[in-house]
Amino acid sequence: MQKPAVILLSGGLDSATTAAIARREGFALYALSVDYGQRHRFELEAAGRVARAMSVKRHVTLSIDLGRFGGSALTDAIDVPKDRAVEKLEQEIPVTYVPARNTVLLSLALAYAEVIPAADIFIGVNAIDYSGYPDCRPVFIEAFNRLAALGTKAGVVGRLQFQIHTPLIKMTKAEIIRRGIELGVDYALTHSCYDPDPAGRSCGRCDACLLRLAGFAKAGLKDPLEYQMD
Amino acid sequence: MQKPAVILLSGGLDSATTAAIARREGFALYALSVDYGQRHRFELEAAGRVARAMSVKRHVTLSIDLGRFGGSALTDAIDVPKDRAVEKLEQEIPVTYVPARNTVLLSLALAYAEVIPAADIFIGVNAIDYSGYPDCRPVFIEAFNRLAALGTKAGVVGRLQFQIHTPLIKMTKAEIIRRGIELGVDYALTHSCYDPDPAGRSCGRCDACLLRLAGFAKAGLKDPLEYQMD
Numbered sequence: 336m337q338k339p340a341v342i343l344l345s346g347g348l349d350s351a352t353t354a355a356i357a358r359r360e361g362f363a364l365y366a367l368s369v370d371y372g373q374r375h376r377f378e379l380e381a382a383g384r385v386a387r388a389m390s391v392k393r394h395v396t397l398s399i400d401l402g403r404f405g406g407s408a409l410t411d412a413i414d415v416p417k418d419r420a421v422e423k424l425e426q427e428i429p430v431t432y433v434p435a436r437n438t439v440l441l442s443l444a445l446a447y448a449e450v451i452p453a454a455d456i457f458i459g460v461n462a463i464d465y466s467g468y469p470d471c472r473p474v475f476i477e478a479f480n481r482l483a484a485l486g487t488k489a490g491v492v493g494r495l496q497f498q499i500h501t502p503l504i505k506m507t508k509a510e511i512i513r514r515g516i517e518l519g520v521d522y523a524l525t526h527s528c529y530d531p532d533p534a535g536r537s538c539g540r541c542d543a544c545l546l547r548l549a550g551f552a553k554a555g556l557k558d559p560l561e562y563q564m565d
Numbered sequence: 566m567q568k569p570a571v572i573l574l575s576g577g578l579d580s581a582t583t584a585a586i587a588r589r590e591g592f593a594l595y596a597l598s599v600d601y602g603q604r605h606r607f608e609l610e611a612a613g614r615v616a617r618a619m620s621v622k623r624h625v626t627l628s629i630d631l632g633r634f635g636g637s638a639l640t641d642a643i644d645v646p647k648d649r650a651v652e653k654l655e656q657e658i659p660v661t662y663v664p665a666r667n668t669v670l671l672s673l674a675l676a677y678a679e680v681i682p683a684a685d686i687f688i689g690v691n692a693i694d695y696s697g698y699p700d701c702r703p704v705f706i707e708a709f710n711r712l713a714a715l716g717t718k719a720g721v722v723g724r725l726q727f728q729i730h731t732p733l734i735k736m737t738k739a740e741i742i743r744r745g746i747e748l749g750v751d752y753a754l755t756h757s758c759y760d761p762d763p764a765g766r767s768c769g770r771c772d773a774c775l776l777r778l779a780g781f782a783k784a785g786l787k788d789p790l791e792y793q794m795d
Contacts, residue, residue: 395634398628399628400627404625433676434680434718435679438675438716441672442671442672446666447634450635450664469717472715475715478708478716485699485700486667487699488664
C-alpha cells in the first residue's frame, strides 16, 4: 500500500514539481488547493489540471477570503509590480507577500493530513529564488514541524509523526525546472503569473513571470506557456 | 492611543471572557470569528452579539469549510456525545475535537494581526477543563509564538513582536465565569452548546453544556441561558 501524503497544490511551477517528486517517492497524493482570494485565479484552474495529470487520489479546494484582511497586492487593489530586476526580487519582500500565507496553508494541510490520516505534507517552498518570503525558510518549516507535533490529537496521542517535506527549498528555479522535466511534468498545465489577461495569458513582467522565464532561460529550455507579448 | 489586539471570538463563554479581559487591559479589539463548518452555528450569532457588547473596532467573520476534510463530530455527521461525566471530559480527547483547529484559528488571527498591524492576539484556550485538547496547552502556544516570529514579514523585518495571550489557560470554568461577571460580561449573549434545538436553545447534555453548567454551579451562579429541559 502506498503511504498517503498531502500536497499543497497552487497550480504553479513549484507545486507541480513538488507533486511529481512526492509521486516519484511513492506517495499516494491528496492534493489541497486554497482559494485565498488571490487575483490570479487561473492558478486554481491550473491546480485542477495538474492534479488530474498527477493522478491524485483526491483534490480538495478550500475557499477562504484572506482578502478581507487586506494588505497584499495579490488579494487587494494594489498594483502588481512589473519589470523589476530579477536580482532584486531575490532580496526584497515584495508587496505581493500575503500575510502569514504559508502558516495558513500549512495549518490547513495539517488539518487535512490529520483526518486522512497522513503523516507527510509536501509544500513547494523555495528559499533561493524567493528569499524575501520569511515563511519559505528552513527555520520556519522546522518551527511548523514542532507545532504540528504538539497541536494535534494524531501527533500527541496517536503515533503520527508529521513531517513537512520541502524538496525544492534549496533548489534554484532552473534546477526545479530540470528536475520537473526529468519527472515528466508538463509545465504547459501550470500557471505562475500574478496579473494574467482575461484569456489567462501570462503578462511576462510581474515578479512570478520574470523568475519563471529566467529559470527556463537558465535551464536552456523554452517555457511552453503563452505570454501576452508572444 | 489604544494598542490594537486581535481577539478570536467564537461566541462561547471563554472567548467572551477573554475579550472582556483584553478590553480591561486597554486594547482596542479587532474580533475574528471563523465559520469552519461547525454544526453549532448559533455560536456565530452569539459572536456578533458579544462583539457589539464589547464595542470592538471591527469584526471579521471568515468562512472556511473544514468539514470537507471530515473527521469531527462538530463538522461531520457523527453524533455529539451526551450525558458524559464531567470528570471524564477533563481527561479524554472528545470526538468533537476539530483537526488542528487552534493551529488554523491562530494562523488566521496572525494574518489579520499582521495586516492591522497588531502585535497582540488573544485566544480563550483553557488547559484545565479541556485538558484533552492538545492545542490548548501552554507548550503549543509557545510553539505558535515561535512560528509567528519566524513566519511573518512583520515579525522578521518589521519590529512587531507577536504575542499570543491566553488569559484563561490555567483557570477553572468557575474562575472564568467569576472573572467575567466582575468585568460585566453578559453570559446571556453567549452560546456553548454543540447540539442546540432549531430555536437555538442549549441541550444541556453535550460536553460543552455539561462543563458550562458545572462551572456556573461551582461559581454559585445561575446560567442565564435557556435550556431545552427548562
